[in-house]
Amino acid sequence: MNKKIPVAVVAADICTEVKSDNLYKGMKCLPGALIAIDENAEDTIVRVLKERTNLLGDDVYVEQLYSFSEIQRDKRSRSVSIAYMGLMDIGADYASTDTPLGKFMPLSKVKNLAFDHKEVITLAHKRLRSKVLYSTIIKKLVREKFTFSLLQQCYEIVLGKALDKRNFRKKITALNLIKETGEQKKEGRMRPAMLYRWSAKDVEFYDVLGFAIRK
Amino acid sequence: MNKKIPVAVVAADICTEVKSDNLYKGMKCLPGALIAIDENAEDTIVRVLKERTNLLGDDVYVEQLYSFSEIQRDKRSRSVSIAYMGLMDIGADYASTDTPLGKFMPLSKVKNLAFDHKEVITLAHKRLRSKVLYSTIIKKLVREKFTFSLLQQCYEIVLGKALDKRNFRKKITALNLIKETGEQKKEGRMRPAMLYRWSAKDVEFYDVLGFAIRK
DNA sequence: GCAAAAGTGTTCCGACTACACCCATGA
DNA sequence: TCATGGGTGTAGTCGGAACACTTTTGC
Numbered sequence: 001m002n003k004k005i006p007v008a009v010v011a012a013d014i015c016t017e018v019k020s021d022n023l024y025k026g027m028k029c030l031p032g033a034l035i036a037i038d039e040n041a042e043d044t045i046v047r048v049l050k051e052r053t054n055l056l057g058d059d060v061y062v063e064q065l066y067s068f069s070e071i072q073r074d075k076r077s078r079s080v081s082i083a084y085m086g087l088m089d090i091g092a093d094y095a096s097t098d099t100p101l102g103k104f105m106p107l108s109k110v111k112n113l114a115f116d117h118k119e120v121i122t123l124a125h126k127r128l129r130s131k132v133l134y135s136t137i138i139k140k141l142v143r144e145k146f147t148f149s150l151l152q153q154c155y156e157i158v159l160g161k162a163l164d165k166r167n168f169r170k171k172i173t174a175l176n177l178i179k180e181t182g183e184q185k186k187e188g189r190m191r192p193a194m195l196y197r198w199s200a201k202d203v204e205f206y207d208v209l210g211f212a213i214r215k
Numbered sequence: 216m217n218k219k220i221p222v223a224v225v226a227a228d229i230c231t232e233v234k235s236d237n238l239y240k241g242m243k244c245l246p247g248a249l250i251a252i253d254e255n256a257e258d259t260i261v262r263v264l265k266e267r268t269n270l271l272g273d274d275v276y277v278e279q280l281y282s283f284s285e286i287q288r289d290k291r292s293r294s295v296s297i298a299y300m301g302l303m304d305i306g307a308d309y310a311s312t313d314t315p316l317g318k319f320m321p322l323s324k325v326k327n328l329a330f331d332h333k334e335v336i337t338l339a340h341k342r343l344r345s346k347v348l349y350s351t352i353i354k355k356l357v358r359e360k361f362t363f364s365l366l367q368q369c370y371e372i373v374l375g376k377a378l379d380k381r382n383f384r385k386k387i388t389a390l391n392l393i394k395e396t397g398e399q400k401k402e403g404r405m406r407p408a409m410l411y412r413w414s415a416k417d418v419e420f421y422d423v424l425g426f427a428i429r430k
Numbered sequence: 431g432c433a434a435a436a437g438t439g440t441t442c443c444g445a446c447t448a449c450a451c452c453c454a455t456g457a
Numbered sequence: 458t459c460a461t462g463g464g465t466g467t468a469g470t471c472g473g474a475a476c477a478c479t480t481t482t483g484c
Contacts, residue, residue, distance in 0.1 A: 040284045191434080191481035380465095
């Protein structure tokens with residue numbers, strides 16, 4: 001298993017550099033495009049992902065985040081954006097998705113952003129943190145076969161807090177969300193871990209894990 | 216106390232009639248306007264509310280709902296809308312807000328809607344139902360002084376299920392969200408009810424009431 | 431045999447549920 | 458005195474939190 005899981009769990013931090021204008025010259029920004037006359041906003045996202053990162057629709061789960069319309073958000077000219085958050089497999093090979101137009105980078109290294117794109121990323125991060133508590137959105141980050149440890153680490157990264165291993169297993173098991181594959185994952189010289197997969201049912205839950213902040 | 220609480224808790228169902236086009240002639244629609252060059256989307260909402268209903272910014276709490284961009288959503292010409300959900304005091308005098316351009320009506324009477332506005336209302340309703348479970352958004356519906364019964368009824372309407380009176384009081388009391396005013400409300404020939412108000416603290420909660428659907 | 435991660439149970443406590451009767455008022 | 462909604466307490470159960478040691482593997 002990866003000892004270091006990329007912190008860049010939010011697909012939103014695909015970045016390109018703004019080259020076209022003095023004001024924002026050399027700054028990073030999120031990828032975007034105008035919505036064409038024959039597509040809706042989601043079609044546009046899929047198109048942009050393909051152009052900028054070679055990623056296809058199946059690789060990335062996207063959901064609408066928020067629409068930004070502050071007058072001065074793009075100081076060059078008036079602009080309104082519908083922002084989307086994208087999630088992909090935590091095990092994905094991010095480097096292989098690089099194109100001349102865009103690449104992934106860890107959230108911690110994303111600075112000097114043009115427009116209001118810092119705000120966009122902050123909101124995406126916050127949205128993700130709250131959604132893992134009452135939905136099964138985590139499935140978009142942990143796909144295929146996975147170990148309990150990976151799943152737990154993924155929750156810990158998103159929530160920013162440590163979880164008890166035994167209680168975590170109990171909760172996840174009780175939800176009947178995952179099944180054993182029978183296979184094991186060997187890694188280094190440690191004891192091999194069982195591999196699991198998501199069970200067929202795809203219900204949306206509220207407060208799935210009871211990790212919600214109470215009081 | 217009102218024996219009948221308006222079902223139209225969603226401010227979104229302010230309706231005006233589309234007159235300008237054969238295709239949608241005589242149908243109802245939600246109020247909307249183009250975002251002007253010198254305002255952001257929220258400014259636009261405030262302006263529209265004022266024009267269509269005489270309501271001021273303080274009267275209505277608005278939050279962004281979703282942006283709609285389907286190609287055929289307005290069959291006359293391409294249109295992208297950022298929809299907002301508005302909430303106002305459940306005790307407000309809706310009739311007094313009528314203007315020639317718009318008026319409130321109960322959700323149950325809203326039919327024959329133009330564009331994709333039915334979808335918009337459905338989403339707003341759903342959003343509200345889920346938000347009362349993990350936030351204090353209910354404060355936007357029950358303002359000023361109120362009785363426990365009114366608050367409970369409001370939750371019951373939004374959630375669509377009955378709640379136990381004693382358990383409800385215990386939970387709300389335990390949260391320290393409200394305080395007694397010392398005043399009472401007399402209504403008809405029944406025993407007067409204590410009036411409460413929201414306490415100063417305005418924290419956002421998760422799973423405030425433990426009414427979240429579990430399992 | 432040791433380093434490193436995998437895997438496993440029990441006890442305690444707090445929170446939620448279910449449930450039924452008396453109170454205050456005006457007509 | 459009755460009709461109507463206001464207001465209160467308890468017992469039982471369930472679920473979450475805290476907590477430490479044994480197992481398996483490769484080197």
